[in-house]
Amino acid sequence: MTSTSGPLADSVRIAWPAEAAAVAELQRRVWDSELAADVAEALLAEVSTADMTLAWEQAISRPPQARYRVLVAVADARVVGFATTVPGQDPDADEAADGEVGEFAVDPPARHRGHGSRLLNACADTLRADGFRQARWWVGEANEELRGFLAAAGWVPDGSSREIGSDDESVRLSQIRLHTDLSVE
Template sequence: MTDAPRTADSCRLALPREAERLAAIQRRSWQQLMPPDVAAHILGSVDLETMAQSWAAAITRPPLASMRVLVAIAEGRPVGFAALGPSDDEDAHPGSDALVAEFIIDPPAQRQGHGSRLLNAVADTLRADGFARATWWVRSTDDPLRRFLESAGWGADGAHQSLGTSDEAATVKMIRMHTALSDS
């Protein structure tokens, strides 16, 4: 008996039927990456089904054609995803600046090349959509992600912000990273 052929790891646009898996990956990631009190507060405020419905809508009915959800695939199923589109930052150049709004690799699938593959797919997609620069808000304490981005040519641009819940029970400090997408 021979083993079934292994499906090549890849990246592509997300499919609506994958929305629940993306929500589950997002929840696991938040538990891993956020301080426990922040993760508990956020995860307690939204359930898996609601998150899956939001991802299904983002995949099937994005507000703009340039808003996309990409997935990293391993063994035929999503192991990570990225949500991207035009930047809504106050200092963004409309039509030129893009935003990586979410980028998650499932904790058990990390350090296997999926993040690098997905990051390249993000850059290629944004470039094809005519964006010249990509930005990404990163938690100030997420040193591994910052190192990963810096190794791929991203750098901090000096912008920062604090994000918190409406009741201020949890606050996260963020810095903005950026990279040029043009080939020149």
């Protein structure tokens, strides 16, 4: 019997616990490709793939908050991107109105194939479905590719910035906060 179904359509959906290892490995590849070599090396040395897999499995199966979501972009039944959506985490956030994209990554070999756009739209739809009216996103100040992608989708800087990094301050990353309106016109 011949199957008439073709390849699975590229899509975005809620992550499954069994995909935690794929998400962890993808996150490590993105860190390695996007961060400065010394920063990537320090971060990757600080946490093992097994520990990251366990953390993602817990985040997917037992989210830390009621409106915490892990989304995955899938192509040919393979995870090619992931994102998290959460209530706004900043002290100036209105927990009822402000959602946040906490993580967002697309596997470098899978970029420029629509996965990022599908993932971004799914983040907005998920935040909207969770009742948020505005979305925020902390992005690397030096990540011009992501900032340009988000600007084209209507995200704009709100004037906030921060520096994050390791406790020993050996790793420092400068970020700016973007926001967008989630209301449907």
